[in-house]
Amino acid sequence: MKISIIGVGNVGSTIAYAVVLKGLCNHLVLAGRNVTKAQGDALDLLHTLSFCERPMTIESSAIEEVRDSDILVITASAKGRGKMTSRMELGAGNVKLFKKMMPPLIQNNPAAIIVIISNPVDVLTYLTTQIAGLPSSRIMGIGTLVDSARFRVLLSHEEKIHPDDLRTYILGEHGPNQFPVFSNAFAGSERIDDNPEHRRIFEEVTKAGFDVYNLKGYTNFAIATATCEVLKAIVFDDHRTMPLSIYFREWQGIEDNCFSIPVVVGRTGVIRHLQPKLNQVEKTALEKTAKLIKQNINRLIHNKK
Structure with a gap:
């Protein structure tokens, strides 16, 4: 290898x-x-x-x-x-x-x-x-894999549960327009509620990378560890589920776009796109992030305003 x-x-x-x-x-x-x-x-x-x-x-x-x-x-x-x-x-x-x-x-x-x-x-x-x-x-x-990891760590402090036992994903843009999927967030089969405290924790996650960057001039430890999780899944054909940025022709009604969605990763790369059932709040957030990312793609790659 x-x-x-x-x-x-x-x-x-x-x-x-x-x-x-x-x-x-x-x-x-x-x-x-x-x-x-x-x-x-x-x-x-x-x-x-x-x-x-x-x-x-x-x-x-x-x-x-x-x-x-x-x-x-x-x-x-x-x-x-x-x-x-x-x-x-x-x-x-x-x-x-x-x-x-x-x-x-x-x-x-x-x-x-x-x-x-x-x-x-x-x-x-x-x-x-x-x-x-x-x-x-x-x-x-690498997308929102590291954001999801940060979210689990901060939630673990609140819930007093090991972060690896929390099943919580952040999807969409690796940036300010990402969104949490509370409708499919669980700890030991118990739902993790969409409440003001958990929303506050999510808001901390959206700026966490910049907090590190502006304190020491770069981020490296969390992103390196997240990257190794992806590499491990490929090298050992682990078939691990994780949120990664990937191009898709269609996902949840969004066409021709590229952002973090839940996928299964193994030796050949992304094996499968998962299709969680989103609630209306999450569908609205998905449509927003998809529109803004496509605008950035058109502006930066295709020189379209």
Whole structure:
């Protein structure tokens, strides 16, 4: 299993470290526009192997030289400027970057499953699907997986229940227009109510990433761990359910769009789109997020207002 991480900034390096610790492959490639940084990270990770359970080949590469990967993890990104208030601030720069970077990557790695971390993730997952000409099941964005994880952690403090025992999803945009699915939220078969306190917790989640970013200049630990959950599901064919950003022709009446929906993930990528029964509040939120994401796709990719 060969995993190549494209982009060796704070996020890419942390994902690489987590992949090594968890032993998720036998061949790891770190590739970036800063090849010297990629070389340094690869060498540093190589030195950790005597403390790890699984040996692996770890090497660095220029992006254009990455070949024959089983999984491509894309974290490369244009730089943000100062305090960021919206992931859309990265939109124009990252669309330009992806249009240049993705065609040779796809050509050199034709069998790869592509996992996109860069933001705005919904727009970039849509764009990559367009560029690649591959089944959409093989191209997924990390989307609201990390938001859902943050939600479970904050809810667990309120409910006094381990976060892994809470079944709660946030769907839609990885951004301010995401929405919680309380109608299908449970702990031990007991419903998690849609009440003011839980709504307050959800509002905390929508800004949690920016709280971290503005405090230390980036986010890395939670997103790296979430990414490894996706990689683990692919590598071990786990058939895990999770909310991920994926292009779909139709889902819950929404057509030709790309945002986080609940899916099943295994060795071939996204195996199945799940179809939860949404209540009217959630259907309204779904229509809103779908409209706004499509507007961003049209503006950033197709240059339509």
